[in-house]
Amino acid sequence: MAESKADFPPLRLGIVGLGLAGSIMTHNLRHHPAVQLVGACDLNPEALAAFAAHFDAFTTTDLAELLALPELDAVYIATPHQFHREQAVLAAQAGKHVVVEKPLALTLVDCDEIVAAVETNGVQLVVGHTHSFDPAVTRMAAVIASGDIGPLRMINSFNYTNFLYRPRRPEELDTSLGGGIIFNQVPHQIDTLRLLANSPVRSVRAVTGRWDASRPTEGAYQAFLTFENGVSATVVYSGYDHFDSDELHDWVGEGGRDKPPGGWGGARRNLARVSSEAEEAVIRQQSGYGAPLPLALGEGTQHQPHFGVMVASCEGGDLKASKNGIYVYTGEGQSEIVLPTPAAVIPGWCEVMDELNSAINLRVTPIHGGCWARETLRCCLAVLESAAQDKEIWL
Ligand SMILES: NC(=O)c1ccc[n+]([C@@H]2O[C@H](COP(=O)([O-])OP(=O)(O)OC[C@H]3O[C@@H](n4cnc5c(N)ncnc54)[C@H](O)[C@@H]3O)[C@@H](O)[C@H]2O)c1
The missing domain is CATH 3.40.50.720 (NAD(P)-binding Rossmann-like Domain)
Incomplete structure (x- = not known):
């Protein structure tokens, strides 16, 4: 920055x-x-x-x-x-x-x-x-780079949301046209893992889930990534609107705002009231400029944005994104690095x-330049390929 x-x-x-x-x-x-x-x-x-x-x-x-x-x-x-x-x-x-x-x-x-x-x-x-610009993520990367708690060894990242049941245009539910979580949500996770690991991805083993025939694209996945420097990562996403991992993030939404506890299945219930694809597409367009920002982004006290629950483990301690910054866990106990909340609508x-x-x-030279983004897409495509071929993909 x-x-x-x-x-x-x-x-x-x-x-x-x-x-x-x-x-x-x-x-x-x-x-x-x-x-x-x-x-x-x-x-x-x-x-x-x-x-x-x-x-x-x-x-x-x-x-x-x-x-x-x-x-x-x-x-x-x-x-x-x-x-x-x-x-x-x-x-x-x-x-x-x-x-x-x-x-x-x-x-x-x-x-x-x-x-x-x-x-x-x-x-x-x-x-x-992508969420790799989040202040908590860049601070985590800085702590790791400082070496204060030893070298990074592994990362565990998971996010459970209602992604698949937000109003969509038909192409957003067609993987071949860039629909589903792999092109829309997974880049946030891969970018973040890559930023923290600070090393090229070596291999990807993944399983993807298409669990709802009425939303015929990937709504969930689970992957294991290895990096050339020996770091490994497990990463999970589900957009099926059952569990909501914000429950484990103090009920702070993706954009960093407090959100009302609960609400499980709410996006599914709202969608069930929509009678046709055409009506859904019209509702989808109503998020255009001039409309209120979605609740999770625009209301409640501002904290730090996040993309689920993430723990980065170094030899001398663990780091976890918190609602106001990052928690550091070492043999001395837990401490928090509180980050300033900028006057932006959403920090990051x-x-x-x-x-x-x-x-x-x-x-x-930008970190998130064209070659960086190409590599993130390569990993996302490897997730699909690994799941389709039922094997580990070596990049
Ligand atoms: N970084 C994030 O957190 C984040 C969040 C949402 C979307 N996105 C990305 O932003 C992009 C757009 O997603 P969105 O959810 O805002 O979509 P959207 O449908 O809400 O908005 C797309 C806008 O582009 C306009 N448009 C369509 N075709 C156009 C054309 N040929 N020329 C000019 N305008 C055109 C539409 O009228 C619409 O207003 C996607 O690539 C998506 O992945 C990123």
């Missing part, structure tokens, strides 16, 4: 895709000292109108028009995955720096095309947001732009 963000000339940014992710990022960036929102592109006129009313900024349904703005430095691409490759390449060719939401693309070939376009056109690329999202600003202004 940049040490002196306010010293940078403001990054003049365009938002491409004003849906859920675009809205969260835009709300986070409103008061960012080193980012100025100058325009937005979306196909949804209501989201564009709401954006224009808030920012008195340029809006368009045509990406080429946004990219033609001479005052535009960079774009944040938060459209559905299948558009990332084409839009990122167009932005790079227009000489604009690029932030792309995860996953970078749906295939390794598409990732390569984006990376090549960025290199050819001399612009910077950062891929995010502005850090994506800080990484881009550092790359542009300080020539710092």
